[in-house]
Amino acid sequence: MRVISLCVDGIDAAREAGLYEWLNTQDADVICLQDMRKPEPDLAWEPEYQVDGYFGYFFDSPSGDYSGVGIYTRQQPKAIMTGFGFASGIDMDGRYIQADFDGISVGSLLAPSASLEAQSQEEKIQFFDDLQAHLTKVTRKRREYIICGNWQQIHRDYDVQNFEKNQEESGALPYERKWMTQLFNDIGYVDAFRRANKDRDAYTWWPAGKVGEGDGWRTDLQVISESLSSAVEYGVIYTAKVFGSHAPLVVDYDIELF
Numbered sequence: 001m002r003v004i005s006l007c008v009d010g011i012d013a014a015r016e017a018g019l020y021e022w023l024n025t026q027d028a029d030v031i032c033l034q035d036m037r038k039p040e041p042d043l044a045w046e047p048e049y050q051v052d053g054y055f056g057y058f059f060d061s062p063s064g065d066y067s068g069v070g071i072y073t074r075q076q077p078k079a080i081m082t083g084f085g086f087a088s089g090i091d092m093d094g095r096y097i098q099a100d101f102d103g104i105s106v107g108s109l110l111a112p113s114a115s116l117e118a119q120s121q122e123e124k125i126q127f128f129d130d131l132q133a134h135l136t137k138v139t140r141k142r143r144e145y146i147i148c149g150n151w152q153q154i155h156r157d158y159d160v161q162n163f164e165k166n167q168e169e170s171g172a173l174p175y176e177r178k179w180m181t182q183l184f185n186d187i188g189y190v191d192a193f194r195r196a197n198k199d200r201d202a203y204t205w206w207p208a209g210k211v212g213e214g215d216g217w218r219t220d221l222q223v224i225s226e227s228l229s230s231a232v233e234y235g236v237i238y239t240a241k242v243f244g245s246h247a248p249l250v251v252d253y254d255i256e257l258f
Helices: 011-016 019-023 040-045 121-138 174-187 192-196 226-231
Strands: 002-007 030-034 055-059 069-073 079-082 096-100 104-110 144-150 189-191 220-225 232-237 249-253
Touching: 002 104, 002 144, 002 220, 011 019, 030 104, 030 144, 040 055, 055 096, 069 096, 069 104, 121 174, 144 226, 174 189, 189 192, 189 226, 192 220, 192 226, 192 232, 192 249, 220 226, 220 249, 226 232
Parallel strands: 002 030, 104 144
Antiparallel strands: 002 249, 030 069, 055 069, 079 096, 096 104, 144 220, 189 220, 232 249
């Protein structure tokens, strides 16, 4: 099973850069997109947002601004879930969509960034506190998870170029890196890319606005249930073609959805 994840910086800009033509050549089973910045009805019904041979599902933001997620699946899922159900409601701003298959769920996640005027660091902290409680709870279910997306924070200091310069920026703060360590060491999840690729000089996001420009960050992850770690066969960050400030993350798993 091939899963592709990409934060698109607005689906129209990515489409004009050739995203859909590229996706149609990748033979992916599931495609997870974030930061769509487009109303759900347009994405669901307009032909320019379709991927040939796939079912498409979307969850937009009521504000219509910097959020919105989507997921394309080759096989029709058993169910689609939007949001996590947080009491704070912060997850309902086009932050998460999940496709459920037999025994496995694949989600597309866009975490708050705290780098935009409308999103504070306090809101981001609340989101990740709620997310930690949710992920801890679902580990007890008889279900495996692949959660793809822009997590808006790094794990290790080498996940950002020039850590000394960026360590006080949102996304590289000590408690954000500690949160990721708890996710992988205590709660029971795995960074799928790191199972297949140990290259430290690997980044998925360039805040300067275009892949390869300025300092790179590895904020885009496929976080998987620990039980899936042995199923990871291949992982790559694709930079040969540029669709925006993020690069696609491609991971192959030894998994059959049906």
